[in-house]
Structure formats: structure tokens, C-alpha cells
Amino acid sequence: xxxxxxxxxxxxxxxxxxxxxxxxxxxxxxxxxxxxxxxxxxxxxxxxxxxxxxxxxxxxxxxxxxxxxxxxxxxxxxxxxxxxxxxxxxxxxxxxxxxxxxxxxxxxxxxxxxxxxxxxxxxxxxxxxxxxxxxxxxxxxxxxxxxxxxxxxxxxxxxxxxxxxxxxxxxxxxxxxxxxxxxxxxxxxxxxxxxxxxxxxxxxxxxxxxxxxxxxxxxxxxxxxxxxxxxxxxxxxxxxxxxxxxxxxxxxxxxxxxxxxxxxxxxxxxxxxxxxxxxxxxxxxxxxxxxxxxxxxxxxxxxxxxxxxxxxxxxxxxxxxxxxxxxxxxxxxxxxxxxxxxxxxxxxxxxxxxxxxxxxxxxxxxxxxxxxxxxxxxxxxxxxxxxxxxxxxxxxxxxxxxxxxxxxxxxxxxxxxxxxxxxxxxxxxxxxxxxxxxxxxxxxxxxxxxxxxxxxxxxxxxxxxxxxxxxxxxxxxxxxxxxxxxxxxxxxxxxxxxxxxxxxxxxxxxxxxxxxxxxxxxxxxxxxxxxxxxxxxxxxxxxxxxxxxxxxxxxxxxxxxxxxxxxxxxxxxxxxxxxxxxxxxxxxxxxxxxxxxxxxxxxxxxxxxxxxxxxxxxxxxxxxxxxxxxxxxxxxxxxxxxxxxxxxxxxxxxxxxxxxxxxxxxxxxxxxxxxxxxxxxxxxxxxxxxxx
Ligand code: ACM
Ligand code: ZN
Numbered sequence: 001x002x003x004x005x006x007x008x009x010x011x012x013x014x015x016x017x018x019x020x021x022x023x024x025x026x027x028x029x030x031x032x033x034x035x036x037x038x039x040x041x042x043x044x045x046x047x048x049x050x051x052x053x054x055x056x057x058x059x060x061x062x063x064x065x066x067x068x069x070x071x072x073x074x075x076x077x078x079x080x081x082x083x084x085x086x087x088x089x090x091x092x093x094x095x096x097x098x099x100x101x102x103x104x105x106x107x108x109x110x111x112x113x114x115x116x117x118x119x120x121x122x123x124x125x126x127x128x129x130x131x132x133x134x135x136x137x138x139x140x141x142x143x144x145x146x147x148x149x150x151x152x153x154x155x156x157x158x159x160x161x162x163x164x165x166x167x168x169x170x171x172x173x174x175x176x177x178x179x180x181x182x183x184x185x186x187x188x189x190x191x192x193x194x195x196x197x198x199x200x201x202x203x204x205x206x207x208x209x210x211x212x213x214x215x216x217x218x219x220x221x222x223x224x225x226x227x228x229x230x231x232x233x234x235x236x237x238x239x240x241x242x243x244x245x246x247x248x249x250x251x252x253x254x255x256x257x258x259x260x261x262x263x264x265x266x267x268x269x270x271x272x273x274x275x276x277x278x279x280x281x282x283x284x285x286x287x288x289x290x291x292x293x294x295x296x297x298x299x300x301x302x303x304x305x306x307x308x309x310x311x312x313x314x315x316x317x318x319x320x321x322x323x324x325x326x327x328x329x330x331x332x333x334x335x336x337x338x339x340x341x342x343x344x345x346x347x348x349x350x351x352x353x354x355x356x357x358x359x360x361x362x363x364x365x366x367x368x369x370x371x372x373x374x375x376x377x378x379x380x381x382x383x384x385x386x387x388x389x390x391x392x393x394x395x396x397x398x399x400x401x402x403x404x405x406x407x408x409x410x411x412x413x414x415x416x417x418x419x420x421x422x423x424x425x426x427x428x429x430x431x432x433x434x435x436x437x438x439x440x441x442x443x444x445x446x447x448x449x450x451x452x453x454x455x456x457x458x459x460x461x462x463x464x465x466x467x468x469x470x471x472x473x474x475x476x477x478x479x480x481x482x483x484x485x486x487x488x489x490x491x492x493x494x495x496x497x498x499x500x501x502x503x504x505x506x507x508x509x510x511x512x513x514x515x516x517x518x519x520x521x522x523x524x525x526x527x528x529x530x531x532x533x534x535x536x537x538x539x540x541x542x543x544x545x546x547x548x549x550x551x552x553x554x555x556x557x558x559x560x561x562x563x564x565x566x567x568x569x570x571x572x573x574x575x576x577x578x579x580x581x582x583x584x585x586x587x588x589x590x591x592x593x594x595x596x597x598x599x600x601x602x603x604x605x606x607x608x609x610x611x612x613x614x615x616x617x618x619x620x621x622x623x624x625x626x627x628x629x630x631x632x633x634x635x636x637x638x639x640x641x642x643x644x645x646x647x648x649x650x651x652x653x654x655x656x657x658x659x660x661x662x663x664x665x666x667x668x669x670x671x672x673x674x675x676x677x678x679x680x681x682x683x684x685x686x687x688x689x690x691x692x
Pocket of ligand 2: 284285286295296297298299333334337338339340341
């Protein structure tokens with residue numbers, strides 16, 4: 001076989017065959033370059049179908065024994081009939097050449113398919129593995145043609161967070177997700193192993209973490225959360241939960257490594273640590289029985305424990321990064337705690353943010369001394385970022401951008417795009433969830449490096465991660481449903497070059513993947529049946545009050561600043577809300593008074609209907625009004641009530657939308673629309689007062 005001449009032909013083909021082939025639409029994430037056909041010695045031949053069902057001779061150059069096994073297994077998983085041989089065959093071959101600096105990226109590959117066989121060149125075995133994932137998709141699509149594919153990832157970090165604290169998942173379940181991630185060229189699995197809802201990793205030096213803090217009753221997080229968040233001893237009646245033994249965790253690490261995926265363990269500190277403090281109450285700030293979430297940073301025993309735990313974690317997980325959490329510490333117990341106060345005085349820490357930062361610095365130093373790096377949620381910026389820390393930006397993008405500007409590496413997982421625990425379709429068609437609305441298209445639209453970011457800052461953005469928190473996700477099948485296909489979008493954001501990304505094309509490919517997953521027994525969201533966004537929100541609505549002035553009467557003047565939407569213009573701007581109140585179209589009213597507004601129609605007008613929609617999502621405290629009053633006036637002083645609409649607010653699980661309105665015929669210039677809140681404390685959300 002003429003390996004050298006094929007590589008030369010590859011270069012020639014890249015230069016002269018400009019057409020993208022139809023293969024482009026079969027492969028996900030979409031590759032960097034796909035060229036049909038081949039040019040050799042100035043002679044170009046067009047693409048022809050490649051017989052991938054033939055028996056192949058599989059050969060390797062520059063690949064060590066472990067990687068040979070991994071790659072051979074991947075070739076079999078790709079559906080190829082392969083037999084390993086020592087030397088490249090003359091025909092019917094798949095030959096891998098793995099050497100440093102073959103191509104410009106360590107995870108990239110170049111793949112040349114001629115009628116005689118396939119040659120893959122890559123710098124590392126990971127690149128060769130990704131070539132095999134491409135082959136797998138070509139086999140699955142039934143359309144593999146001669147030509148070349150030159151491919152490499154845009155970002156080095158392409159991750160998924162799986163939360164096994166809120167509901168425990170087995171090794172088998174995790175392996176299934178790893179399989180799928182590998183097929184999509186993802187390379188980091190962030191395991192959220194510890195949180196209030198349960199500790200999920202065997203730690204021999206602190207056995208109560210798994211004999212007690214990993215078990216609870218009842219089984220489901222919501223029931224547990226509503227009934228006092230109690231832990232129970234392993235094996236006691238009704239105990240539900242579980243944990244990964246060290247043997248299981250090592251097995252999982254090896255399984256992922258065979259697929260070129262690194263597992264990053266997350267050990268939360270100092271917040272989100274209720275389960276640790278219930279198992280070892282001596283680490284609470286006070287010894288009082290009440291639940292506390294934050295480890296005491298004043299006590300040396302906290303550091304002794306965390307370091308001992310980390311020692312055991314490091315033995316299991318070889319990842320460069322250890323995720324140390326760092327998010328959402330309440331920090332209130334530290335203000336009252338004698339030990340914490342002493343620590344702050346001794347270390348000259350001016351506030352509790354600096355106290356948290358003290359802990360993160362110390363843990364970083366400890367892990368750095370063991371050859372590892374820390375990564376933490378963006379709250380680790382508060383009080384001063386540890387010198388070598390990498391930041392995972394979740395509260396938005398700002399934390400990540402600040403960290404990147406300061407020369408820290410960053411993984412972007414902003415909740416508005418990457419928190420795939422929000423429903424992915426019309427909320428009425430979905431199970432109860434944390435709320436919001438995050439369809440595939442919105443996830444796909446995420447751009448981790450904004451155009452305005454200077455290139456040298458953008459280089460600190462390592463990549464992107466989808467986070468799937470599991471508070472409301474009890475069954476494994478539901479977890480898969482929430483994960484896929486949205487994690488496919490994150491895979492493509494992480495891998496593909498931005499100029500090659502196109503949502504309509506991606507959606508077609510995602511439907512193909514989802515259909516195949518369903519055939520294989522996975523339970524993804526069936527994308528082809530997507531209902532989509534709230535129909536009312538898709539086009540602006542024209543009506544008599546559009547653009548008219550709205551006066552907010554006391555005390556409803558004070559709509560919540562976070563949900564101000566388009567401020568005083570919101571209720572007559574013609575823009576209807578989507579399925580989520582966080583879309584800057586719904587206006588939120590909290591506190592006394594409900595909604596009480598007057599619209600000035602500018603002149604006496606014939607009015608035949610007045611209506612406004614409200615939404616209810618009880619979880620985050622959004623309720624329907626219990627009464628809407630509508631009144632009209634011609635002079636703005638004397639009002640005549642035309643409607644009194646009563647509504648019984650009933651607590652339910654799913655989001656709902658309801659219109660409160662009046663129909664008839666009146667002449668008026670002013671309309672007063674007043675919605676009263678119910679006995680339930682929370683928000684009223686309204687998007688538009690439509691007048692016809
Ligand atoms: C987080 O969602 N608290 C990281
Ligand atoms: Zn303390």
C-alpha cells in the first residue's frame with residue numbers, strides 16, 4: 001500500500017476539491033472538512049460508494065498495546081468486520097498511523113477512504129478513536145463514500161455533568177451515557193458525587209458518609225425534601241439511595257478511559273455539604289442540631305477530613321482536575337462561629353467571602369502538591385481566586401469572562417443555555433421539573449467565545465459542558481430523556497467549527513441520532529415530535545393598546561427588578577411571553593398589591609375585548625391571581641367596573657397558562673386592569689394586556 005502517496009493525495013485533495021460532499025450531513029458533530037473523491041498526481045476522481053461491509057484487515061503504526069485494544073473494540077462497535085494484522089494489507093485495509101505532529105491538533109484525525117481501504121492519521125490514539133466514531137456514523141447512515149475527512153475539535157473540553165447525588169444511578173447506567181458521549185466525541189464526564197441529597201462515593205476513612213449520608217427515605221428527592229431531609233442508616237427499613245464502591249468507581253474510570261473520556265469527580269465544599277455535617281456533626285460551625293450546609297472553615301478538623309477524603313479520591317480518579325464545588329455557600333453560620341471568627345482574625349480575612357477563598361486556596365495548594373488542579377463553580381471568584389484554579393461558569397457568562405480575562409482557564413456552562421434540567425418542550429407536555437424552558441435550539445445557539453472577546457482572552461475558554469441536575473429526575477429513563485438530545489448540541493458546540501454549524505441541518509442529524517438511540521433502547525426525548533415554543537410568543541401581536549402608555553399604580557409600581565422585562569413598556573409592547581418567565585417578556589410582580597395598571601388609549605375608543613395571560617409554576621412560587629378586576633373610564637377619574645373574574649388557585653405540579661379577560665362593547669379612553677394575588681406567597685407573571 002502507498003501510505004505516503006495517499007497522504008500526499010490527501011493534501012492535494014484538500015487543496016483542489018472544494019465541494020463539500022453529502023457526507024457532511026451524516027456526521028455529528030459536523031466535521032471540519034469533508035471532501036468527496038480523491039486527487040492523485042493531478043488526476044481527480046469523484047466520490048464513489050465505499051464497501052464498508054467487506055472484511056477489513058486492521059493495522060496500526062505507532063499505537064501501544066492498550067490503545068490497539070481500545071481502537072479494535074471501537075472498530076467492532078462501529079459495525080466493521082475487522083481482523084487485526086501486523087502489516088498494512090494491500091487491499092481491504094483500515095490502517096492507523098499515530099505519531100506526534102501528524103496534524104495540527106492532538107485529538108484530530110485525517111481519514112482517507114479509497115476503494116482499496118481507509119487510512120487514518122492522528123497525533124494520538126484519541127484522534128484515531130474519533131476517526132472510528134466517524135466511521136461508525138458512516139456505517140449507521142449507510143452512506144460511506146470515498147474521499148477525505150479532516151477533523152479536529154474546536155475545544156479541548158467537551159463535557160457533561162451527571163448528578164448522582166439527588167438520585168443515585170448505577171454503574172451500568174453511567175456506562176450507557178459514556179457510550180453515547182464517546183460516539184459524539186465528548187471527552188469529560190463531570191460526576192456530581194456529593195450534595196445534600198446523598199454522598200455517593202465510598203470513603204474508608206469516613207465510613208458514615210456512605211453508611212448513613214448515602215441513604216434516605218423516601219426515595220424521591222421531592223418527597224425527601226418536603227419531609228425534613230432526613231438520612232437513615234444503610235439497610236434500615238425503607239432506606240433508599242446508594243453509592244459507588246471504590247471497585248465500581250475504578251471500573252467506571254477504566255470504562256471511560258477506554259473511550260478517551262476523563263471522569264472528573266466533584267467533591268463539594270464548603271457549601272452543599274448538609275449530608276457531611278449530618279454524618280459528622282462535629283464539623284458544623286455550632287454543635288446545634290439544626291441543619292447546616294456549610295463546613296466550618298475555622299476548625300482544622302475540616303481540613304483534615306477534606307484532605308483525607310481527597311487522598312482517597314485521588315487514588316481512584318487519575319484526572320488532572322478535581323472539582324471542589326465552591327458554589328452557593330450560605331456563609332451565615334461562619335459569621336456567628338467562634339472558630340470561623342478566630343480564623344478570619346488570624347488570617348486577616350475581611351469577610352466571609354475571603355474566608356471561603358481561604359479554604360479554596362488551601363485545598364488548591366494541597367491538590368497542587370499532589371500534582372492535580374482544582375476546578376470550581378464561579379463563586380470561587382468571590383474573595384479572590386486561587387492562583388491556579390479553573391472556573392466553571394454557571395451563573396451566567398460573566399464569571400467565566402472575568403476569570404479568562406485574569407488568565408484563568410474556564411469551562412462555560414451558563415444556566416441559560418447549558419442547564420438541561422429545564423424542560424425541553426412545551427411544559428404542559430413534560431414531567432415536573434425545575435422550571436424554565438430550554439429547547440434544543442436554544443442550547444445549540446450557545447457560543448462560548450463571544451465575537452467581542454479578544455482572541456488572547458478566548459484562548460482561556462477550555463470548552464463547554466451540559467449540566468443535568470437531578471432533583472426532579474427520579475427514573476433512569478427520565479434522566480436519559482432530559483440528557484438526550486440536548487447533550488448532542490453541546491457535543492457539536494464543543495467540537496465543530498462555528499462556520500460549519502447550522503441549526504436546521506443539526507436538527508435533522510439529531511433526529512437521526514435520536515431515532516437510532518430509541519431503536520437501541522435509550523429513552524431520549526423524541527425530537528421529531530417537538531411541539532416547540534409557546535405559539536403566542538412566535539409573532540408580535542398587534543392590538544389597540546400596542547405602544548400605549550401604561551401607568552403602574554401603587555404599590556404594583558414595584559415590579560421585581562429581576563423580572564422587569566421591557567420595564568414600563570412590557571404590557572403593551574406586542575411581545576407575548578414564551579414558556580419561561582425568565583425570557584424578559586413576562587413581567588414579575590412580587591410583594592403586596594399584585595398588578596394594578598392603567599392604560600391610556602389616548603382617545604375614546606370602541607373596545608370589544610380586554611385580556612391578559614398569567615402563568616403558574618408552583619415550584620418556584622409563581623401563582624395565578626385569585627381575582628382580576630377590569631374597569632374603564634373616559635376621563636381617567638371616574639371608573640366603571642366591567643369585569644370581576646374570580647379564580648380558585650390550586651397547587652399543581654405542571655406549569656399552566658390562563659387568560660383573564662372580558663368581552664363586550666364599550667367606549668373608553670382609560671382601562672384599569674387589576675390582578676389580585678392569592679393567599680400563596682410568590683410572584684404574579686403577566687406578559688401583555690391585549691385590547692381589541
Ligand atoms: C450550581 O448550579 N449550583 C452549580
Ligand atoms: Zn465555623
